[in-house]
Amino acid sequence: MDTTAVSSGTEGKTWGGGNQPMKASYGKMMMWFFIVSDALTFSGFLAAYGFSRFKFIDYWPIADEVFTHVPFLHGQELPMIYVAFMTFILIMSSVTMVLAVDAGHHMKKNKVILYMFLTIIGGLIFVGSQAWEWATFIKGDYGAIQTKGGNILQFVDNEGHRVALRDFATVEDKERVAHKETNGIWFMSEGTQPTYTMEEIITGLEANSDILVRTQTINEEGEKTVLSRTESLRQIKENGRLVVEGANLKVNEYGSPLFADFFFFITGFHGFHVFSGVVINIIIFFNVIIGTYERRKNYEMVEKVGLYWHFVDLVWVFVFTFFYLV
Amino acid sequence: MADAHKLEILRGLIKFKSNTTKIWGVLILLTIVTAVEVILGIYKPASLMAPFLGMKILNWIFIILTLVKAYYITWDFMHMRDETVWLRRLVVWTAVFLICYLLFILLQEGGYVESVYATEFVKRDF
Numbered sequence: 259m260d261t262t263a264v265s266s267g268t269e270g271k272t273w274g275g276g277n278q279p280m281k282a283s284y285g286k287m288m289m290w291f292f293i294v295s296d297a298l299t300f301s302g303f304l305a306a307y308g309f310s311r312f313k314f315i316d317y318w319p320i321a322d323e324v325f326t327h328v329p330f331l332h333g334q335e336l337p338m339i340y341v342a343f344m345t346f347i348l349i350m351s352s353v354t355m356v357l358a359v360d361a362g363h364h365m366k367k368n369k370v371i372l373y374m375f376l377t378i379i380g381g382l383i384f385v386g387s388q389a390w391e392w393a394t395f396i397k398g399d400y401g402a403i404q405t406k407g408g409n410i411l412q413f414v415d416n417e418g419h420r421v422a423l424r425d426f427a428t429v430e431d432k433e434r435v436a437h438k439e440t441n442g443i444w445f446m447s448e449g450t451q452p453t454y455t456m457e458e459i460i461t462g463l464e465a466n467s468d469i470l471v472r473t474q475t476i477n478e479e480g481e482k483t484v485l486s487r488t489e490s491l492r493q494i495k496e497n498g499r500l501v502v503e504g505a506n507l508k509v510n511e512y513g514s515p516l517f518a519d520f521f522f523f524i525t526g527f528h529g530f531h532v533f534s535g536v537v538i539n540i541i542i543f544f545n546v547i548i549g550t551y552e553r554r555k556n557y558e559m560v561e562k563v564g565l566y567w568h569f570v571d572l573v574w575v576f577v578f579t580f581f582y583l584v
Numbered sequence: 585m586a587d588a589h590k591l592e593i594l595r596g597l598i599k600f601k602s603n604t605t606k607i608w609g610v611l612i613l614l615t616i617v618t619a620v621e622v623i624l625g626i627y628k629p630a631s632l633m634a635p636f637l638g639m640k641i642l643n644w645i646f647i648i649l650t651l652v653k654a655y656y657i658t659w660d661f662m663h664m665r666d667e668t669v670w671l672r673r674l675v676v677w678t679a680v681f682l683i684c685y686l687l688f689i690l691l692q693e694g695g696y697v698e699s700v701y702a703t704e705f706v707k708r709d710f
Binding site: 280281282287290293294297298301302305306308309310311312313314315316322337338339342345346349350352353355356357359360480561564565568569571572575576578579582583584 | 603604607608610611614615618619621622625626633643646647649650653654657658660661662663667668670671674675678679682683686687690691693694695697698701702
């Protein structure tokens with residue numbers, strides 16, 4: 259028996275279906291709702307970063323000293339240049355995306371294809387740059403000593419320039435064998451060992467009288483505090499515990515481990531968004547090529563992925579400010 | 585819907601002839617703002633390092649410039665300018681209200697913890 263209601267009597271009424279509240283289609287409005295909720299997720303992360311930073315306001319790493327590297331320009335201190343480049347790439351790919359949407363409104367298929375392609379390339383350059391940024395951050399540069407209390411002690415020369423561990427550590431001719439499950443206690447193992455041992459650092463520091471220790475504490479001039487020579491030696495000998503090179507989720511040669519944790523988490527989450535944005539863009543790109551939207555007679559799908567793509571750009575603007583500038 | 589783009593930015597100061605030129609115009613604006621941020625970030629003028637409302641003036645400038653960028657990305661790239669007024673309010677007011685609330689709570693608490701570490705004797709359980 260066919261009991262399906264053929265007519266509900268509500269056609270043409272507000273709740274009768276086929277309506278577009280606020281003149282936005284269902285898909286577009288849902289994309290906006292998703293963006294609002296995702297924006298709240300990201301602001302949760304950034305607010306948590308702010309919380310931790312306010313908590314350790316006088317001990318936080320200075321971003322300008324951490325992100326100073328640019329590919330192919332080794333050994334030069336160029337704070338922010340590379341991130342500025344990444345920001346520009348992302349804004350640029352946002353522009354090509356909005357041009358694709360505009361071309362879609364005018365039903366110009368070939369232009370949509372071109373601009374979508376450029377958007378995808380921009381996204382790939384950005385993700386690649388971020389991978390490079392991560393690799394550089396993880397590898398580290400100067401190395402540092404972690405104290406018993408978990409603080410980071412870095413090294414500078416008399417003029418305040420950073421000195422890397424490799425520049426002064428005395429290398430002894432002995433090999434420290436890493437404890438693996440195969441060569442020691444079967445249920446215990448340890449990770450990669452640092453290049454230098456604590457003893458090598460201490461003898462190296464004693465031999466080089468112009469090297470001083472720099473602590474995490476930010477002084478009134480907004481710079482990290484440099485200790486006197488005697489205090490430097492005392493701190494390293496009494497409190498030094500671990501040689502740290504680079505950064506991971508537990509230790510971080512740049513300062514507070516939380517800084518590295520938030521860096522990995524926030525830029526990682528954003529990078530994942532960019533990556534998924536690229537994947538979605540590629541799907542839509544092929545849909546455009548095979549003419550799906552041409553047959554559908556509107557390119558709203560391009561507009562919807564465009565919204566997502568711009569949102570990724572929008573988030574980066576905030577990550578850029580709160581991680582690299584402020 | 586598709587063709588009804590509002591083509592003026594900066595409160596009608598600049599009016600573009602077509603949507604495409606508006607996009608390029610907004611790109612130029614965003615690039616200028618980013619360039620200003622980067623230059624300020626590299627040189628850090630000493631005059632802007634003075635504290636103001638709990639933060640350095642420079643940091644306030646960065647935050648305001650970021651909000652400017654966010655405005656133009658949302659309004660022009662995401663076409664918020666062309667949506668109905670209530671869709672705009674629905675999205676912007678909700679997000680802005682909740683984010684401000686969250687920021688207030690967390691930053692207040694962070695500042696409090698810092699002040700206890702710095703000035704009080706209690707080192708745990710506060």
